[in-house]
Amino acid sequence: MIKVNDLQFSYGDVPILSGISFNVEKGELCGLFGPNGCGKTTLFKCCLGFLKTKGGTISMNGESMSGKKTEELAKIVSYVPQDHKPPFPYLVREVVLMGRTPHLGGFFGVKKRDKEIAMEAIETLGIADLSDRPYNQLSGGQRQMVLMARALAQDTPVLFLDEPTSALDFQNQMKIWKIMREISEDGKTIIACSHDPNHVAWFCDRVVVIGDTGIVANGSPKEVISETILSEIYSDCCCVRSMNGVQMVMPSCVMNRNNFSVDYATKSVTGMAQDYIGSIKTPWTQKAELMEVD
Amino acid sequence: MAKISFFRKIISTITHASDDGFNEGRKIAILVLLFIILIATAAIAMVLGAYDITVYDVYKTIFTHLTWGNIAEIPKLHNTIIWNIRVPRILLAVCVGGALAIAGAVFQGVFRNPLVEPYILGVSSGAAFGAALGIVFPAIFFSIQLSAFAFGSIAVAMAYFLARVRGETPIVTLILAGVIIGSIFAALVSLLKYMADDTALREIVFWLMGGFYYATWNDVILLGPIVLICFIILWALGWKLNILSMGDEEARTLGVNPEKYKLIVVVLATGVTAIAVSLVGIIAWVGLMMPHASRMIFGPDNRFVIPASLMMGGFYLIVCDTLARTLTSAEIPVGILASIIGAPYLCYLIRNKGGVIFG
Numbered sequence: 001m002i003k004v005n006d007l008q009f010s011y012g013d014v015p016i017l018s019g020i021s022f023n024v025e026k027g028e029l030c031g032l033f034g035p036n037g038c039g040k041t042t043l044f045k046c047c048l049g050f051l052k053t054k055g056g057t058i059s060m061n062g063e064s065m066s067g068k069k070t071e072e073l074a075k076i077v078s079y080v081p082q083d084h085k086p087p088f089p090y091l092v093r094e095v096v097l098m099g100r101t102p103h104l105g106g107f108f109g110v111k112k113r114d115k116e117i118a119m120e121a122i123e124t125l126g127i128a129d130l131s132d133r134p135y136n137q138l139s140g141g142q143r144q145m146v147l148m149a150r151a152l153a154q155d156t157p158v159l160f161l162d163e164p165t166s167a168l169d170f171q172n173q174m175k176i177w178k179i180m181r182e183i184s185e186d187g188k189t190i191i192a193c194s195h196d197p198n199h200v201a202w203f204c205d206r207v208v209v210i211g212d213t214g215i216v217a218n219g220s221p222k223e224v225i226s227e228t229i230l231s232e233i234y235s236d237c238c239c240v241r242s243m244n245g246v247q248m249v250m251p252s253c254v255m256n257r258n259n260f261s262v263d264y265a266t267k268s269v270t271g272m273a274q275d276y277i278g279s280i281k282t283p284w285t286q287k288a289e290l291m292e293v294d
Numbered sequence: 295m296a297k298i299s300f301f302r303k304i305i306s307t308i309t310h311a312s313d314d315g316f317n318e319g320r321k322i323a324i325l326v327l328l329f330i331i332l333i334a335t336a337a338i339a340m341v342l343g344a345y346d347i348t349v350y351d352v353y354k355t356i357f358t359h360l361t362w363g364n365i366a367e368i369p370k371l372h373n374t375i376i377w378n379i380r381v382p383r384i385l386l387a388v389c390v391g392g393a394l395a396i397a398g399a400v401f402q403g404v405f406r407n408p409l410v411e412p413y414i415l416g417v418s419s420g421a422a423f424g425a426a427l428g429i430v431f432p433a434i435f436f437s438i439q440l441s442a443f444a445f446g447s448i449a450v451a452m453a454y455f456l457a458r459v460r461g462e463t464p465i466v467t468l469i470l471a472g473v474i475i476g477s478i479f480a481a482l483v484s485l486l487k488y489m490a491d492d493t494a495l496r497e498i499v500f501w502l503m504g505g506f507y508y509a510t511w512n513d514v515i516l517l518g519p520i521v522l523i524c525f526i527i528l529w530a531l532g533w534k535l536n537i538l539s540m541g542d543e544e545a546r547t548l549g550v551n552p553e554k555y556k557l558i559v560v561v562l563a564t565g566v567t568a569i570a571v572s573l574v575g576i577i578a579w580v581g582l583m584m585p586h587a588s589r590m591i592f593g594p595d596n597r598f599v600i601p602a603s604l605m606m607g608g609f610y611l612i613v614c615d616t617l618a619r620t621l622t623s624a625e626i627p628v629g630i631l632a633s634i635i636g637a638p639y640l641c642y643l644i645r646n647k648g649g650v651i652f653g
């Protein structure tokens with residue numbers, strides 16, 4: 001469905017991406033995961049044709065993306081940007097209707113059917129109460145929901161989402177991920193950036209991890225969201241535990257502070273208490289440790 | 295056949311639109327109302343003037359011309375005043391007002407800034423320089439209007455190519471380039487003013503204030519069709535303009551090539567502005583204000599803002615020009631009136647609707 005092969009990109013002389021290759025199958029929800037500034041958004045922009053690549057190939061839906069016209073691209077792939085605020089007070093329903101643009105024709109263009117599709121997308125996201133509000137006066141989270149609805153209305157086989165849940169509250173985050181799962185189960189292919197390893201682990205079919213040097217890992221979330229890989233990109237600040245078979249990524253500083261193990265059921269309370277006491281570090285013991293190292 | 299299906303489409307838009315929440319039926323009705331107001335204003339303006347002619351005589355003269363009747367029956371004086379002075383003048387005011395207002399609407403949309411006016415890329419300064427050249431050196435630049443048009447276009451082209459870097463024209467760079475080119479030409483105009491003798495200087499100053507004193511049928515026949523064609527094309531691109539006003543990347547995702555459409559739309563809008571300016575001089579405010587007024591009524595959807603701007607721009611300049619030629623025994627340059635009436639309106643907008651209009 002999406003094939004990226006040996007992609008190269010640089011801003012001027014500064015290389016941003018090199019040797020990026022991965023495949024995403026049809027109907028997969030693929031999470032793109034990596035630290036700030038590793039080139040996730042740049043990768044998106046290369047795939048969407050906003051930026052000219054310096055080498056490598058990208059194909060979607062079996063067609064090569066190079067040399068495609070903007071009009072044709074928009075029928076294959078839709079994009080939800082991180083945030084964006086236009087200067088004019090378009091109503092939410094109008095913004096969502098804009099998603100129908102690649103399918104419009106004729107003089108006045110917009111048909112009754114297009115408006116119905118737009119309104120359906122608004123219903124799907126549960127933002128019908130916003131539909132008559134000016135889009136540029138909404139909060140960042142509300143705008144993200146609207147842009148998601150717009151991407152739904154665009155009705156493309158491939159969707160790219162750049163941190164679609166970054167500005168949302170917990171309930172709406174779960175709503176967006178559930179909607180993404182439903183869309184991908186309908187046979188659409190989704191690539192979503194996220195900074196939350198848990199979200200990626202819980203909802204994605206595949207995870208591509210990008211580090212400073214290129215792709216660090218690519219596979220199912222079970223394999224990829226592991227302590228080894230997370231410590232490679234985040235320098236030892238994560239622990240991975242599992243609770244009733246569900247993976248959980250926890251910050252190691254919290255884990256150390258409480259010596260808290262999600263798999264506590266396997267340990268006795270006394271054992272936990274012993275571990276806890278053993279792990280307490282007073283300034284004195286820390287100092288002693290440091291001296292030993294020296 | 296195509297015509298029938300086109301009308302059917304319009305009718306179906308009107309009938310379906312009422313219940314879907316997009317309010318398009320209501321908006322179309324307001325557009326029709328605006329059109330009626332425009333016609334009515336023009337009709338009233340025909341009757342007003344320094345020389346008293348009765349309403350009956352005015353419409354008899356116009357009616358005779360429109361129905362290819364016997365012109366010899368009309369008194370010669372009436373014929374000259376009505377048909378050769380007032381009618382072309384009012385039509386020219388409509389064309390110029392409409393042209394500046396649609397250009398303003400388009401520029402504001404493309405540049406994603408509701409405070410942009412059609413002169414932003416330096417058309418007016420370029421045209422002023424061209425006109426001043428024509429006035430100071432009549433032997434070399436035989437036509438003031440042609441010279442104004444040529445230099446207006448050159449100024450915009452210079453701004454555009456100055457801003458174009460690696461196949462892209464970012465908005466901020468384009469506006470800055472317009473400011474730079476504008477100030478160069480403004481300096482050149484000052485230089486010409488300094489060099490000019492007294493009569494030429496008076497003429498330059500007068501030209502810069504703008505006015506319809508010399509309106510003839512030739513001007514109307516030149517400007518009318520161009521405004522109409524540009525208007526139809528820009529109107530047809532109204533939805534694309536909505537998308538462009540969301541930003542370059544957004545436009546790309548939605549399948550609208552920003553570079554291509556920005557170029558088309560800017561060329562058309564600049565073209566009508568340059569011709570309008572070269573015919574009547576610099577008239578400020580219309581291009582800034584009328585798109586705002588339209589947006590207050592219709593919301594930001596350019597499919598409605600563009601036709602509404604055309605009609606409201608025409609309406610506004612008829613009002614200003616009629617006041618200009620009737621308020622005092624001597625004529626007031628219309629540019630002065632347009633600004634004096636326009637500025638308080640914009641103050642009102644900023645104080646009261648600032649939050650909605652300016653985001």
